[in-house]
Amino acid sequence: MAALSLFLDVPLTRGADRLLDAYRQDPSPDKVYLDHWGCQTDSGEAWVCPAVRQTLRQIADDPTLDHEYLPVLGFPRFTQAATELALGRASCAVTENRAGGVHTVGGRGAVRIGAEFLRRWYDRNSPSPVVVYIAFPQWDSLQCVFQDAGFTEIRPYHCWDPVKLAVATEGFLAVLESAPDRSIVVLHAPEETGLSPTQWEEVARTMRRKRLFPFFDVPAQGLASGDLDRDAWALRHFVTHGFELFCAQSFSKTFGLHDERVGNLIVVARDNETLARIRSQLQKQVMATWATPANVGARVVATVLSNRALWGKWKQSLRMLVEKIMLIREKLKEKLRILGTPGSWEHLTAQAGTRSFMGLFPSQVAFLAKHKHIYLHQSGQFSVCSLNSHNLDYVAQSVSEAVSAAAGGAPGLSQEEME
């Protein structure tokens, strides 16, 4: 046997969780992590929708359930209910039977399966590679998905203007205008971007003219406005206007059920026959990736969505979460104002949803990590639910110092530290 490994040239690669790693390794008792993906309770624990616990117990107690494999495309009752939740039961695509779901391993699995399909079948006769556009900061997690699916031209775009502290509508439209015809545009968390219906209409018009393909990615329908239909406005607008599209849908955040990986890839096609052909190819891909998805999470979601009492409970949970999120935003803004922090902090309450831009430059974010043990994404995006009554004062005080330091130029970071 050769003494050397067959894998001598495999390089060590660092995980995507560098921020979490840095937080974990920080020995400071003051440390705060502001980049959770899910919602947190006031004591800093992961929030779980009460209807989820109840339904999980019902499922575990049901002796009639066997544990047979699900079909390759997943639990049919789940994909149907999930697709109707996103598109609306009265959607033309639903009534015309040309929208369908593929039950996937989380939202990430939906993006992956969708990306692989598009790489194989979308715009195949184009002489140049299809370009994919992904917004910052989702670029960090989704770029590798399209890359591994085989796309070679992936470009980032901005939906947030860090100077104007507002949604970057003009910049976004300019990107769409300059994109090669038939590019794929990933529209992440449309309900949280802050684009108004009128602005979405303009986006749709531009995308139609340029024949751009919309790949929606909806991680938390209902957690922006508290209203499931309102949060789905942009997606439904595109469907109503005749687009063929994909939509990756996740139930991790809205059910607090992150660990069971409940996702759905919604396909809206021109007609039922096209949908059947697309789904047959997706089925083939799934067979070669994970064969069939896991069951219990989708069973919980399907049960809640189809049971009037549980559905009411769940919707109430969403509204309560959204109210809590808005209250945290208000409190943070107010505290920053009282502390005399330079600048306007209106953008904190103008944004919606679980993740928002704090309105900090990378140097200020670095200052917070280095001097205050507060960890958030370098774009300044943070999870609003990571703030609670125990850490809000400290975070506000620290943000105020970071901004004042940068404004005064005094104890800020050197150029070297900022990198």
Added chain:
Amino acid sequence: MAALSLFLDVPLTRGADRLLDAYRQDPSPDKVYLDHWGCQTDSGEAWVCPAVRQTLRQIADDPTLDHEYLPVLGFPRFTQAATELALGRASCAVTENRAGGVHTVGGRGAVRIGAEFLRRWYDRNSPSPVVVYIAFPQWDSLQCVFQDAGFTEIRPYHCWDPVKLAVATEGFLAVLESAPDRSIVVLHAPEETGLSPTQWEEVARTMRRKRLFPFFDVPAQGLASGDLDRDAWALRHFVTHGFELFCAQSFSKTFGLHDERVGNLIVVARDNETLARIRSQLQKQVMATWATPANVGARVVATVLSNRALWGKWKQSLRMLVEKIMLIREKLKEKLRILGTPGSWEHLTAQAGTRSFMGLFPSQVAFLAKHKHIYLHQSGQFSVCSLNSHNLDYVAQSVSEAVSAAAGGAPGLSQEEME
């Protein structure tokens, strides 16, 4: 908006479940399906290990469990227990800390992630493409996995000699001898192939000399002999003899927990540092595929493997299943003998495990489907557990007729029907 679909040229592809589809569409009340993947009870229902139901209830009732994402590489307690179950706690690879698991979406997910890694990093400097060998009939389900992972040279081999009605040792060794150096050989269900320890030693010697890479695929450790250690003999032999290898491990069959997709990709590397580098790349791949695996199934398996009482219960379940499987084999053989079926049926009891070769030619398999509404894989492989007290007589009588018809040449199928 263009009236034509963007996906006009996407062809409809038929699913891999053609046999199941044919069975479902067969209106005959006599129909029998003999290709289940999991174990069935005598009443034809999917078997679930009693310890699974008990553990699922405990998990659902535990209010301290949040539903946070698992780490990208999965539930650590599960991957460790699963890896030790396969390799043995005292394995040199375990004690030297150079074996580790990646929690995957079922065994299929483990093969996929492993295949993608090998395509990227294994034998990169070879001028010709790396060849992958997969045994029949697993070829049907695994060929697409390696193909989608980017391999272009995938070749089938036989482990079963349909004429001698015995394991095809010589043919298998000849394939290994003729394989290009450094090819990858998928060794599916080593405990069920029927190769003796001496024959496995020869396989290992040949693979070492030819520098072939072993990719084990272990879907049902414990269900061949009823003894977990004995079923792992071949894998452990390779590890003891210093091979670096992959092993895709599944708990679907042995726990009767097919729908929660509990898999583990075991990596055995030259040393701990190599293992860390390999796992870091696997982590990157997982991030771009399903981000993190589902939890509950792995939690059940980890709980059972680490709790003395549940572990005892589970091992007893396995032994009972194996006894049942052996009894069905005996009964089928005896009935075929009593019916005066031409040929020897000793191979039915000489094989072990849940899936076995009936010893039929494709024409006889086709006869059974067409005239008897009995559906099994065209290779003649069938799931022993699909037989029960309600269908055993009918299946034996039908097999006898199929064989007699073929022997007599009379009511057999025409060449056309056989295709």
